[in-house]
Amino acid sequence: MGNPRRLLKLLIVVFTSLIIGLGLLTPANADTVGEEYDYAVLGNVKIEGVAVGGVRMLVEGAGYSAETxxxxxxxxxxxxxxKDVYSVTLDESTLPAGVVVLEGEPTQEVELGLSGRVVMNFFIGEGERNEVSFVDQFISRFxxxxxxxxxxxxxxxxxxLVFGTTGLSNFAHGEMVTFGAVAALVFGVFMQLPIWVAIPLAVIASAGMGWSLDAGLWKPLRKRGLGIVQLMI
Structure with a gap:
């Protein structure tokens, strides 16, 4: 066997040479935009493996904005x-005719990690570009x-009503409201009942749940003379 120290020195030299070589072969963070910075956001724009050139990409965040x-x-x-959170925008108007972003929005947020680089690729393909006017968006959201x-x-x-009739603040009221929504979902979607049948059944089921809780839990506790604080607990 050879000298362990000599072998260790040889491994260090080889490893250092590889690092230097990779550093020389690695291009700068940006050819035309932000080449003076050590961090970068990058990606590829392709349609079924075919590259698409001339698409406008915009990166904004941390008081910085650049496009290419x-x-x-x-x-x-x-x-x-x-290293910060940046929004990356693909300008759909610069895509070929009939090509749009298929998954997600044309603007996505990315965060740089330990490597100092983050890849952001958009899934694009043929489709219809839906442009909703401000008025339509306002009416819909209203x-x-x-x-x-x-x-x-x-x-x-x-x-x-619960507080007025019992003097008890029901912290589980949200769960009871959710039970009514789930009941309507079960009757209307899973059981495929008409909506005019599903809603009354959901109301009846919710009322039955409330009555059962009162008869089986709260009423016996009230008969035992427990105070409001104990009932709330």
Missing amino acids: LTSDDGSWLIGVPS IYGINFGLMLGLASVGLS
Whole structure:
């Protein structure tokens, strides 16, 4: 066997040479954008393995903004000043006609890790580009907001009724409201009953659950003379 120290020195020299060689072969973080920075966001834009050049990519975050176009091989790289969270946007208007982002939104958030680089690829393909106007978005969100507010109001009325009749703040009221929603889901979706049948059945099931809890739990405790604090616990 050879000298262990000589073998160790040889391994160190080989390992160091590999690191230096890889460093020389590795391109800068960006060819045209942010080449002065040590960190980078990069990716490829391809359709079924075919590169798409000339697609505008935008990176924003930490008070920094930069953009570039994909090269002929579909690759792009933008240097960034620090390890932070950045939003990456693919400009769909620069994609070929009939090509859109198929999964997710054209703007995604990425966070740089220990390596100082993060890869962000978008899944694109042929499809229809749905452009929703501001008015349509406002009307849709307004209706969703009213719907959500009505659900919260209904839950608040139930909580107020329980407190007014029993003097007890039911911390499990949210679970009881959820039980009604799950019951409606079971009757309407899984059992495929008509909506005008599923909703009354869900109401009856929720009322039955509330009565069962009161008859089996709260009423016996009230008969034993427990105070409000003990009942809440």
